[in-house]
Amino acid sequence: MDLQRIKYFLALSEELHYWKTAEKVNITQSALSRQIQSLESELGLQLFERNKRNVKLTPAGQFLKEKWEVELSELEYIHQFAKQLHLGERGTITIAHPDSISASIMPDLLAKITDAFPQLQIKLVQVLYENQLEFLKNYKIDLVITRDTNSEPGIKSIKLYSDHLALVVPLDHPFKALGDLSAENLKQQKFILPSKDEGSSYSEIIQAFFKSYDFVPDVFLHSEFGSTIIALVRKGLGIAILPDSYMHHQSPGLRFIPLPFKTDLLINWRADDHNPVLANILKLVFEY
Amino acid sequence: MDLQRIKYFLALSEELHYWKTAEKVNITQSALSRQIQSLESELGLQLFERNKRNVKLTPAGQFLKEKWEVELSELEYIHQFAKQLHLGERGTITIAHPDSISASIMPDLLAKITDAFPQLQIKLVQVLYENQLEFLKNYKIDLVITRDTNSEPGIKSIKLYSDHLALVVPLDHPFKALGDLSAENLKQQKFILPSKDEGSSYSEIIQAFFKSYDFVPDVFLHSEFGSTIIALVRKGLGIAILPDSYMHHQSPGLRFIPLPFKTDLLINWRADDHNPVLANILKLVFEY
DNA sequence: TCCATTAATGCAAAATACGCATTAATAAAT
DNA sequence: ATTTATTAATGCGTATTTTGCATTAATGGA
Structure with missing residues (x-):
């Protein structure tokens, strides 16, 4: 018929x-x-x-x-x-991203996407570092933003952005600028740092920082969540090293002292994912 | 496509x-x-x-x-x-019929219809004598059962059944059988009769009955509705002449004395109505 | 009775769909 | 690395279906 x-x-x-x-x-x-x-x-x-x-x-x-x-x-x-x-004007795509950029790059990117494709449904999820690539391969997420390069076959990634690291201290802290730091006074600080594996390259850079001052930090606490770390620093429980994207978060009472170290942001997706939504989003990202 | x-x-x-x-x-x-x-x-x-x-x-x-x-x-x-x-196994058909057969022919007919075509929707309506053919022509009803032949072009009808007329009296009334009737004692009765036009041929037959006894009845009340007439007779307010189909109604306290007069029941429909539901129902009726 | 209207139909041409055989790409086996 | 097996696409000739034109036949109105 x-x-x-x-x-x-x-x-x-x-x-x-x-x-x-x-x-x-x-x-x-x-x-x-x-x-x-x-x-x-x-x-x-x-x-x-x-x-x-x-x-x-x-x-x-x-x-x-x-x-x-x-x-x-x-x-x-x-x-x-x-x-x-x-x-690719309609459909759903699931994106995982680190907490650090939820107030800087993500809002810009999301605004750009919804502006270009208002009918798109975007799901944002938090995925632990160790699960990121597995979830991507298992179709639980379609796009993941990491601070770490990957060498997985079948996963493509490109660098999206480079972040400076910053020392995060309370406003009333004696450290005001990079020059105030020295091996001696750093040794006296308590540090609140990300868990070792929350983006391993990122962790390594922090290690490199400590090495440049040639000392082993007194790590008071590890946390996977940047916002937790920031809250602890604001309460005066220690100081932290974070990507300076966090500066965009609402964080009164804190000072960010930029450090001469950088950490990359990468966007990753399945190479064989032909979802037109993904293609459209990548196109937007590349223009970025 | x-x-x-x-x-x-x-x-x-x-x-x-x-x-x-x-x-x-x-x-x-x-x-x-x-x-x-x-x-x-x-x-x-x-x-x-x-x-x-x-x-x-x-x-x-x-x-x-x-x-x-x-x-x-x-x-x-x-x-x-x-x-x-x-x-014609599904659909709706609207049927008008006189009150007199609502306890005799109609239940049988409806049972037959719903038995053969369980999905059919039948609407039963009461239509005043004077409106019957008009409603039929204007598609307000599809089938009408009358006591009167019609000569309308475009309306077909066939005889469905013949009813005897009966004299309806209370049980305690002196009339027990046809032989009890005479011109004299009939004259002393009060009659409750259908309205002149509730099926004109039917009215005419009643007139013929009175003529056969050569008198003019004392008509106490006219009503279009048989059930009203029956109720009045039961209360002793008079006697009536009705088609004996009414015997099938629940009517304790009444005696039906059959008279040697008959009234026809006809079923009428639009000649150009090709609704298969109608055809199916007519088929059932013809078998009847 | 004749005329105008209009849905159906016979027929040939055009368009479409089909099956067969073959091709080409690719994953698995060696 | 090379061969083999699998399998979706495709060229081509045939079969089927659909179309338009012209005509027919039924019907309502003058």
């Missing part, structure tokens, strides 16, 4: 006149007549009561007219929706 | 294998391949991600699979329903 036939039927059911209908739908009267006939024989019922003079819907025809109008418009909507999925 | 194509698509979306699917739907792999291709080009989107080795739904394909499954089953249901309308 061709949907075009149903459209012809609907046109005829409005006009109730073969000639006029045929003209309106741009076929000949003979073609229209046969289309209706084959529709009737396909359904095994009569759609119109007709003689050489009049055309009138049967009860079954009337019923089908009403129902088919609804079904066809539903189908049209469905096809349009599917087209948007195809173009 | 042919629905058959969508069915092929759904089959392939289950199997995800052209050969197996083609075999299952009884076409060659080449035909299936082209069906899917033309479906894709019709929709302007890709349904499957495929190379020479693997077949996989795209997001749009996955979406359409789910939606089309629903739509197709809805359409199937609709077509089946329409088929039943065509066969």
Whole structure:
């Protein structure tokens, strides 16, 4: 059963006149007549009561007219929706990102995405460092922003941005600028640091920092969550080293002292993921 | 867009294998391949991600699979329903009938109808004598049972049944049988009769009855409704002449004395009404 | 009774769909 | 690295379906 036939039927059911209908739908009267006939024989019922003079819907025809109008418009909507999925203008994508950029890069990126593709559904999730690539491979997430390069086959990634590291201290702390730091006074500080594996390259850079002052820090506490670390520093429980993206968070009472160390942000996705939504988002990211 | 194509698509979306699917739907792999291709080009989107080795739904394909499954089953249901309308196994018909047969012929007839066509919706309405044919012509009712022949063009009718008239008296009334009636004692009775026009031929028969005893009745009250008349007779307010179908009503305390007069019941419908439901009901009625 | 209208139909041409055989890409086996 | 097996796509000739034109036949109105 061709949907075009149903459209012809609907046109005829409005006009109730073969000639006029045929003209309106741009076929000949003979073609229209046969289309209706084959529709009737396909359904095994009569759609119109007709003689050489009049055309009138049967009860079954009337019923089908009403129902088919609804079904066809539903189908049209469905096809349009599917087209948007195809173009990557609709659909869902799940993104994992580190807490550190939730107030800096992420809002900008998300604004850009929703601006370009307002129908897109974006799911943001927090994924522990150790699970990131596994979740990506298992289709639990489609895009993950990390601070660590990966060498997995099948996972593509590109550098998105470079962050400076910063020493985070309370406002009333004696450290005001990079020059205030020395091996001696650093030794007297209590440090609150990220867990060893919250982005291993990031951890390594922090180690490098301590090494440059040639001492082993007194680590008071490890936390995986930057916002927790910031709260602890604000309460005066210690000082921290964080990517300076955190400066964009609402953090009164804190001073960020930039350090000459950088940490990269990378965006990762499955190489074989052909979801058009992903393609569109990557396009936006690359423009970034 | 042919629905058959969508069915092929759904089959392939289950199997995800052209050969197996083609075999299952009884076409060659080449035909299936082209069906899917033309479906894709019709929709302007890709349904499957495929190379020479693997077949996989795209997001749009996955979406359409789910939606089309629903739509197709809805359409199937609709077509089946329409088929039943065509066969007159479903649909609505509005029937008007006189009160007199609501406890005799009507229950039998309705039982027969619902037995043969359990899906049919029957609307029973009361229509005043004077409106019966007008309502029938104006499509307010489809079938009307009357006690009067009609000569309207475009209205067909056949005789359904013949009723005897009966004299209706309270049990304690001196009239016990037809022999008890005479011109003298009839004159002393108060009569409760139907309105002059509640089926004119019926009225005429009653007039004929009185004429046969050669007197003019003392008519205490006219009513269009048989059940009202019966109630009044039971209360002793007078005696009545009614079709003996009323015997089938629950009417304790009454005696029906059959009279040698008959009144016909006719069933009427529009000659040009091709509603299959009507045809089915008439078929049942004719068997009656 | 005649005329105008109009849905159905015979027929040939055009368009479409199909099956067969083959090709080409790719994953698995050696 | 090379071979083999699998399998979706495709070229081509055939079969089927659909179309338009012209005509027919039924019907309501003058």
